[in-house]
Amino acid sequence: MTQRTTKIPISSIILDEDIYPRKGIDHRRVGIFSEHIRDGFEFDPIEVEPAPDKPGRYRLLDGAHRWSAYKTTGKDNVEAIIQELDGIDPLLYAAKKAIGPRQLTEDEARNTARRAYKNNSKLSAAEIGTAVGRARQTVDIYIADLRAANQMGMDIKIFCMNRLGVPQDRISKRLGLARTSLHYHLSKMPTLASSTNSDLSQGFTVSQVAQKHGWTDPMVWSLALEGKDDRDRFKELGWGLRTWDQWDFNDCDKRFGDDWPGRIPAQLIAHILFYFSSPDDLILDPMAGGGVTPDICLALGRRCWAFDMMDQSKRPEIEPHTWTLSSNGHPAWPVSSKTKADLIIFDPPYFNKKADGYDEKSISGLSQDEYLEFLEALFTLVKRHAKKTTRLAFINADWRDFQSTPASEETGKGAIMIDDYLDILKRTGWQRTHIIQAPMSAQRFSAVVVSAMQKKRILGVTSRYVIVLKQSG
Ligand SMILES: C[S@@+](CC[C@H](N)C(=O)[O-])C[C@H]1O[C@@H](n2cnc3c(N)ncnc32)[C@H](O)[C@@H]1O
Missing domain, CATH: 3.40.50.150 (Vaccinia Virus protein VP39)
Structure with a gap:
C-alpha cells in the first residue's frame, strides 16, 4: 500500500456508496465541523483513493463528514492522503477508519460485513470483524446465509466440472479452491445428486428441479x-x-x-x-x-x-x-x-x-x-x-x-x-x-x-x- 499527501479540488472527490460503511451522513456532526473550520481549526487530511474508471476523480475512504463540512464552508481545495490500496478491500478499509472515532451501529456493521463478504467470499469472519469492530462469532452470524448460498453455488460448479471429467487440479485452479476444500465439496456430491434424483422420481420436470435446486437444466438432464x-x-x-x-x-x-x-x-x-x-x-x-x-x-x-x-x-x-x-x-x-x-x-x-x-x-x-x-x-x-x-x-x-x-x-x-x-x-x-x-x-x-x-x-x-x-x- 502506498500513499501521498497533497491538496486536491473538493469537486474532484466523490462519496461512493459502494464503499461507504455508514447509513448516511450525520448532518449535526457536519454542522459542528463547519463551525470549527470557520473558527480556523485544522482537521487531519481526509483519505481518498483514485476512483476506478473515473480519471482525475477520487473516492472517499475516510473523512466524509470533514469533506461535507469543507463543501458547506465554500472551500475549493482540501488536504488529502491519496491511497493506493493495492488489492485491500476499500469497503473494509473505510470501515476500519470509520470505527476509529465512532463504532458502526449494529445495522451498519451487519450491512458492511455482508457487502464485504459478497464482494469477496474468501474474506474470513475474523478479517471482516477487525474492520467492522465486531467479534468473529458475530460476523459468522451476520454472513451465515450468504456463506451457505456460496457453498451451495460452489457445490453446483464442482458437480458440473466433475461430471464433465475436468481433473481436480484444474477445478481447484479455476474455482480458486484449496485441494482440501475441493475434497470436502466432492464428498457431498452423492448427497447432492440423490436429493435431485428424488425430486425427479416424484415426477417433477427437469426445469422445475433445476429451478428448485439452483442447477442448470443440462446438469439435471445429466441425472435424469x-x-x-x-x-x-x-x-x-x-x-x-x-x-x-x-x-x-x-x-x-x-x-x-x-x-x-x-x-x-x-x-x-x-x-x-x-x-x-x-x-x-x-x-x-x-x-x-x-x-x-x-x-x-x-x-x-x-x-x-x-x-x-x-x-x-x-x-x-x-x-x-x-x-x-x-x-x-x-x-x-x-x-x-x-x-x-x-x-x-x-x-x-x-x-x-x-x-x-x-x-x-x-x-x-x-x-x-x-x-x-x-x-x-x-x-x-x-x-x-x-x-x-x-x-x-x-x-x-x-x-x-x-x-x-x-x-x-x-x-x-x-x-x-x-x-x-x-x-x-x-x-x-x-x-x-x-x-x-x-x-x-x-x-x-x-x-x-x-x-x-x-x-x-x-x-x-x-x-x-x-x-x-x-x-x-
Ligand atoms: C463461433 S463461436 C463458438 C460458438 C459456440 N460453438 C456456441 O455455440 O456457443 C467462436 C468462439 O471462438 C472464440 N475465440 C475466438 N478467437 C479465439 C482465440 N484466439 N482463443 C480462444 N477463443 C477464441 C470466441 O470467443 C467465440 O466464443
Whole structure:
C-alpha cells in the first residue's frame, strides 16, 4: 500500500456508496465541523483513493463528514492522503477508519460485513470483524446465509466440472479452491445428486428441479437421463434423429448453450456426438463460446474439456484460454495432462463474421492470410495432441464477400471457401471421412432484406458444413 499527501479540488472527490460503511451522513456532526473550520481549526487530511474508471476523480475512504463540512464552508481545495490500496478491500478499509472515532451501529456493521463478504467470499469472519469492530462469532452470524448460498453455488460448479471429467487440479485452479476444500465439496456430491434424483422420481420436470435446486437444466438432464442409451436420450429430449447427411434445424434449443454470437444449435452438436462418439468419451471444444458442447455432453453422458478466450464466471466448465501463434508459430496447449480427446469439436469464428460480437483479440480480427495460417497451426497442434483414433469435427461455412454484389459479379477475391479449409486439413494430416450439410436457418432474415437481395440478384450464404476427419496415414 502506498500513499501521498497533497491538496486536491473538493469537486474532484466523490462519496461512493459502494464503499461507504455508514447509513448516511450525520448532518449535526457536519454542522459542528463547519463551525470549527470557520473558527480556523485544522482537521487531519481526509483519505481518498483514485476512483476506478473515473480519471482525475477520487473516492472517499475516510473523512466524509470533514469533506461535507469543507463543501458547506465554500472551500475549493482540501488536504488529502491519496491511497493506493493495492488489492485491500476499500469497503473494509473505510470501515476500519470509520470505527476509529465512532463504532458502526449494529445495522451498519451487519450491512458492511455482508457487502464485504459478497464482494469477496474468501474474506474470513475474523478479517471482516477487525474492520467492522465486531467479534468473529458475530460476523459468522451476520454472513451465515450468504456463506451457505456460496457453498451451495460452489457445490453446483464442482458437480458440473466433475461430471464433465475436468481433473481436480484444474477445478481447484479455476474455482480458486484449496485441494482440501475441493475434497470436502466432492464428498457431498452423492448427497447432492440423490436429493435431485428424488425430486425427479416424484415426477417433477427437469426445469422445475433445476429451478428448485439452483442447477442448470443440462446438469439435471445429466441425472435424469443416466443409464439410458443415446437414442432414448434423443427421444426424451424431444429431438428427431437425422438419419441422412443433411442436418437442418430451424431453432437453437434454448435449454442448451447461452445466447452467444455464432451460437450453434444444440441438436447439431448432439448429432455429432451420436454418430462420432460413445458414452463417456472425452470431447474437446477449443472455442466453446456459449457452452453448447459442454451442455450437450452433460445431457448425453460424455466428458468434456472446453476452452474459450472469454472468461465467464457463470460457466466455470469453460476454462479461459486464448489460442495465439507464439514466436515459434505454434499456439500453446492449455493443459499439461497427457489424456487425449476422443473427439474434437472445433467451431471457430467463420473468418470475420460476427467479429463485432467477439473480443478484439479473437481470430475474427485477423487478416485472411493470418486467419488461414492460424487454422493451419491449430490443426497441426490438435493432431499432435490427438490419439490415432481421435476424430475432428470442424464446423465452418463458405465465406464470400457478397455484400451489395450480384452473384454473377462476385470476383471471389478475399473469399474463403470450404475447399480452402479442406486443403489445409489435408496438408496438416487430417483426412475427411464425412462432410455433412448443416445449413443455418434463413428464418431470421426479414422480408425486406430478402426482397432487396432478390432485386439485386445477391446470393446469400446459409450453407454450413460439419467436416469430420480422422488422421491420415
Ligand atoms: C463461433 S463461436 C463458438 C460458438 C459456440 N460453438 C456456441 O455455440 O456457443 C467462436 C468462439 O471462438 C472464440 N475465440 C475466438 N478467437 C479465439 C482465440 N484466439 N482463443 C480462444 N477463443 C477464441 C470466441 O470467443 C467465440 O466464443
